[in-house]
Amino acid sequence: MIEVTLLTQADCRFCEIAVAVLARVAQEHPMAVRHVGLDTDDGRALAARHGVAFAPGVLLDGEMFGYGRLSERRLRRHLAGRDARPHAGGSEDIQR
Known part of the structure; x- marks a missing residue:
C-alpha cells in the first residue's frame, strides 16, 4: 500500500483537485492518504524538508512527488512503473 501525504x-x-485525483487513482492502486495542513507545525516542517513551495504538496512513501496542480497522468505513470518493478526479497526473485 502506498502512503500518500497531501499537504x-x-x-x-x-x-480539491488533488483530493479528487487521489480518490480516482486509489480505485486501482491501494493507498492511504493523510491530509496535513500547511498551517500546522507538521505541515510547515514537511514543506520545508521537501521543498514544497505551495499547496498542494504530494509525498509518496515519504518522498517528494510534486506540488501544485497534481497531474493524474503523471501519478498513474509513476505508480504503474512502481508496480512493474520486482519486489526485493520476494520468492519470485529466487531462481534455482
Whole structure:
C-alpha cells in the first residue's frame, strides 16, 4: 500500500483537485492518504524538508512527488512503473 501525504491549505482549488485525483487513482492502486495542513507545525516542517513551495504538496512513501496542480497522468505513470518493478526479497526473485 502506498502512503500518500497531501499537504493542503484552506480554500485551495488545486487541493480539491488533488483530493479528487487521489480518490480516482486509489480505485486501482491501494493507498492511504493523510491530509496535513500547511498551517500546522507538521505541515510547515514537511514543506520545508521537501521543498514544497505551495499547496498542494504530494509525498509518496515519504518522498517528494510534486506540488501544485497534481497531474493524474503523471501519478498513474509513476505508480504503474512502481508496480512493474520486482519486489526485493520476494520468492519470485529466487531462481534455482
